[in-house]
Amino acid sequence: MNTNQTASQQESWWSRLTQSKYFIYILISPLFLVLLAYVIYPFYQTFIQSVVGTEGAGIGNYKRFFSLESTANLEALWTSIYISVISVITCAIVGVTMAFLIERYEFPGRKILSILVLVPMALPPLVGVLSFTFLYGESGIIPRSLQALFNLESVPFSLKGITGVIVVHTFTMYTYFYLTASAAIKGLDPSLEEAATSLGSGRIRIWIKVILPMLTPAMVASSLLVFMIAMASYTAPLMFGVERTMTMQIYLSRTNGNLDMAATQSTILSIVSISFLILMRWYQGRRNFQNQSKGISVHRTELRTPFMKYLSMFLSFIGVIILMLPILVLVLISFSVDGEWTIQIIPPAYTFDHYIALFTDERTWRPIWNSLQMSFVATIGNILFGVAAAYAMIRTRFKGKALLDILIMIPWALPGTVVAVNLIAAFSEPSVFSFNQVLIGTFWILPLAYFVRHLPLIFRSTSAALMQMDQSVEEAARSLGANWWYTFRRVVVPMAFSGILAGTLLAMVQGLGEFVASILIYSTSTMPLSVAIFQKMYAFQFGTACAYGVLQILLIIFVLFISQKLTNGKAGAVI
């Protein structure tokens, strides 16, 4: 009797609490707390370090950054912007051209090209740059073969410096333009063009008046995205020795022990990146550039003259070669005997040992195992946070939604270098958010970095899945007597499962390939895979480095394949 009464009292207390309109704020506060602890607080610490440097408080560091006496920083800022702008232009040209060719024309080799065109997405940043130096660098395979072929004194060309960076950017980032442009082209209703033609418009007029305006939104969005990613690029400048970029400057300042300057540079780069993020959100909000029409089949123009046919065949052949070469060369070198390849065009001796070593030699297996563990831990965190945040965002109403959204997206806009610098600033000393521990130098710092960097992935894929799910399905479960938690477990999660899984796999492989933040904060006891590749490279153990790379690529291809299946070919939306 008595217990009954307390139970019912508790019940009414509980139901009063859960029905209060402030209850939702109790539910979402952990989300904000996580963002505060691992995004805002580190950011704030970096900022504090930049203004309260070792030489007393003030804006001295910023003055020094913009000073005209030693222009290294300004030059770096300028070079970064310069590289980014050129990258946007080259990526746009390549991406849009590819999209038009593949979506609009029928030619021999179109099918295979349309699949391979996405290969650059399967290259982890470090491995991609690596294969480019093997292929087109000073002692690369292509320049050397040309030299041998034409009996030249020296190599006819080689990728280096800023040009190298831009070429790599173009190769790895044109896919952003390709994906949005081909979606937009698929969405172009051919009858619009036909209508314009029937009204007497010529081809050029149609292009200017009909097609370009319809592509503009997709182009603007991709330009902003590519600009942001190019600004954040670190691996390419590192490998091609371009020291005067923002990310490299941060890295150099840190390794030279000039922590205040590193913090200042980070803050400035963050401001640039976040402004671009906000610009992008604003633009997306203003214009909905989603592909609206469904199932309209695009007419593909067939090439009729034999000459055009052969030309197109030849060109798609070249395209396929260029796209496949980076992976082929990695596979080739992964079989080469370490240390044997010196002045020959291709490695002279081959072995299967590297692959066996990967899984049998404790020292080579170690980095793989480290990366698997750390990526796994980070991904678990991402799942918990991402699913909860997506549910709160899509299904509940509270003040501060826009803030939550932008806070989750910020880590995505921040360059990996900056994320690392922020974490160093925040967790080199014990703090509440690290449970009074120093995290730098421990196992936990890298999973934390991966968690922060990949925060938006599961959030976005889950939100997309939830948005497609009718709310009345949840209500049906409730009306059948299921409480909130049961409904969430049995209905919401299973229905959003493909979205959650797609994001999870993506976060997992991104964690396995992460290099940019890792290189700044790893500790030797938990060296991740990508850092191991980097070190093997510098130890001239190309074979082992490439075997690691091939392993990463296989994992990524596997994941892309699965998520393509899970999302019915809309994996692009997840990425």
Next chain:
Amino acid sequence: MKSVRLDNVSKMFGTAKGVENVAIDVKPGEFFTFLGPSGCGKTTTLRMIAGFYYPTKGKIFFDNRDVTTLQPNKRNIGMVFQNYALFPHMTVFENIAFGLEVRKLSKAVIKEKVERAQKLVHLDKYGNRKINELSGGQQQRVALARALVIEPDILLLDEPLSNLDAKLREETRLEIKRLQVELGVTTIYVTHDQTEAMTMSDRIMVMKEGVVQQIGSPQEIYNKPANHFVASFIGEANMLEGEVIEISGSTVKVKVDSDLQVEGVLDPSADKPKLEVGKKVKLSIRPEAIFEGQGQNQLHGTIQLVEFTGVSINYLVKVGSATLKVMIINKGNQILNRGDSISLYVPEKGVYFINE
């Protein structure tokens, strides 16, 4: 089987009005329908009964228990949604079993009950089908079985037939009614289709812009509409306005214009409209209450439009300044043509004075 009582319930969405002062008393086992045009607040009211919205004002009782702010999962209701809201990741069997699993029944009991429910809706062989392998009508029946299998105290249906084609709609309508009568469950049904409302319901509540217009049996609603809106929303009606020229006992004579005068009797059971000689009054005459030939309230007019439906011949007839819709049951009579003149009469019980 429980009664449902809404005690002056209002719902505001911010400052926008959802529904206002709804007061109803649904008896145990009754089939009660909310009827009204789109946006009139039917779903809002139903969702408050289900517990998905809480009223801004007023209280809701199941029998004598105040459930105003009770969580939806504690109400023991069965609800059928307009889009069915079936769980796409489960089979037919699992969908129907969901509510029983929540109630922690044993596997054997669940199996038995689900199979009985499947039989009830004629889906015995479909237990292992995925939801997307069913037709619209079958999905509808799964939704119904899922709501009924938990033996709900109250069954709520929100436009359950609106996604079905015309033929299936009629079939399913009969099916729902049959189940409701068989199980005797208190049912609240939402629709904007007056035929559904008229054929299925014990009582109907007509709503407009969040306000209740009339509550009554289908006959009352049809024969004695409370106002202009109800009269024109349910079935067809010729709405006329005229001046009272004579009252003798319960017989009232109204002049619409010089060519059109009608006489009617005041309904002794209804609230009497306050009629006075010289005042304006509104009246409604159903098209089927007008007959061809000679008799009471004799009218003469010219045919403007002829429509043959098979069951009936519909005319639009101009009488004086008014245009009347007339429906003549087809008994093989001669069909007149546009421009012909026609004699009509209206028995006095076909004239209904609207209390407004």
